[in-house]
Amino acid sequence: METTLKVKLISHTMNPELVIATAGKLCYSPSNIDDLMEKQTPESIEKFIKMITSMGHGSVLEHISFSFAIEGVSRSLTHQLVRHRIASYSQQSQRYVKEIQFEYVIPQDIKNNEVLLKAYEKNMEDTQNLYDEIVDKLIYDYINDKENYGEYLNIQLKKCNIDKDEFEAWKNENKSSDKFVNELRAAYKRLCSTLEKKAIENARYIFPNSCETKIICTMNLRSLINFCHHRCCRRAQEEINKLAWTMVEEVEKVSQLLSKTLGASCQFGPCPEGSMCCMMPYEKKI
Numbered sequence: 423m424e425t426t427l428k429v430k431l432i433s434h435t436m437n438p439e440l441v442i443a444t445a446g447k448l449c450y451s452p453s454n455i456d457d458l459m460e461k462q463t464p465e466s467i468e469k470f471i472k473m474i475t476s477m478g479h480g481s482v483l484e485h486i487s488f489s490f491a492i493e494g495v496s497r498s499l500t501h502q503l504v505r506h507r508i509a510s511y512s513q514q515s516q517r518y519v520k521e522i523q524f525e526y527v528i529p530q531d532i533k534n535n536e537v538l539l540k541a542y543e544k545n546m547e548d549t550q551n552l553y554d555e556i557v558d559k560l561i562y563d564y565i566n567d568k569e570n571y572g573e574y575l576n577i578q579l580k581k582c583n584i585d586k587d588e589f590e591a592w593k594n595e596n597k598s599s600d601k602f603v604n605e606l607r608a609a610y611k612r613l614c615s616t617l618e619k620k621a622i623e624n625a626r627y628i629f630p631n632s633c634e635t636k637i638i639c640t641m642n643l644r645s646l647i648n649f650c651h652h653r654c655c656r657r658a659q660e661e662i663n664k665l666a667w668t669m670v671e672e673v674e675k676v677s678q679l680l681s682k683t684l685g686a687s688c689q690f691g692p693c694p695e696g697s698m699c700c701m702m703p704y705e706k707k708i
């Protein structure tokens with residue numbers, strides 16, 4: 423099933439504008455920090471932030487950070503996102519979380535073509551079916567292929583406090599059943615979940631880049647500005663471009679002033695893309 427982008431700013435530094443202005447002014451003031459904080463007015467803060475960002479003195483922007491909860495994006499997108507190294511990430515694991523019915527992103531150009539869309543969706547359905555098949559077949563192998571997994575199985579039985587002889591007897595009774603793995607799931611839940619973890623970390627290799635994922639990303643403002651310069655740009659891929667602009671909107675909800683520091687490079691100076699320039703610059707923000 424097609425997924426949809428969901429982005430939420432789940433946390434940010436308290437009083438971000440005041441923190442930036444105080445940190446910046448401290449560098450040049452003989453005052454103590456309490457006095458500096460009290461002296462600030464909304465006008466002086468705005469003036470200072472505009473000045474510091476236009477001068478590119480970014481270190482004071484590092485005092486504040488934003489955490490975004492991002493869902494309904496593809497693994498293709500997160501591969502691009504995590505290239506932004508000055509950030510912290512926590513992503514849902516395909517090794518530990520079984521995909522019961524994986525969701526996926528469909529690029530707009532594929533959606534625009536009925537035939538391609540049908541083939542694309544069929545491929546996703548086939549992939550889920552093959553994934554399920556691989557998981558079940560591997561679990562079966564872990565239990566029955568003594569040559570490759572005998573020692574591994576013995577350790578897992580021990581860990582799960584399962585008597586080996588009792589288990590062998592159960593196995594011989596159920597081996598011919600078509601629903602062998604389902605029977606195992608019902609009878610030996612803990613063992614099955616252990617074996618399943620090993621199976622899904624192998625089965626996940628068949629998933630496409632389009633597979634939906636969830637990630638929490640924290641960036642300080644300096645890094646977020648750099649991220650937006652690159653990814654709000656029309657040259658960025660459609661999906662991450664949409665994410666970047668949605669992140670800007672989320673920041674705007676908590677600070678209109680700071681959101682004005684976020685956008686594509688061309689909004690703050692000349693386009694840095696040279697011959698790759700899209701020739702459709704956004705409206706300037708400064």
Ligand SMILES: Cc1cc2nc3c(=O)[nH]c(=O)nc-3n(C[C@H](O)[C@H](O)[C@H](O)COP(=O)(O)OP(=O)(O)OC[C@H]3O[C@@H](n4cnc5c(N)ncnc54)[C@H](O)[C@@H]3O)c2cc1C
Nearest residue numbers: 502505506507508509645648649651652653655657658659
């Ligand atoms: C349109 C587009 C196309 C792209 N195409 C490709 C591609 O084809 N192949 C590809 O591999 N990538 C590609 N990228 C990714 C791109 O090269 C960057 O890796 C990504 O945008 C992260 O940028 P960054 O390094 O500035 O961010 P961060 O990693 O967050 O770094 C922020 C800043 O910190 C500084 N910094 C960080 N690490 C170091 C370091 N080790 N040494 C010195 N300074 C450092 C730099 O000033 C850097 O700008 C593409 C990006 C875009 C936007």
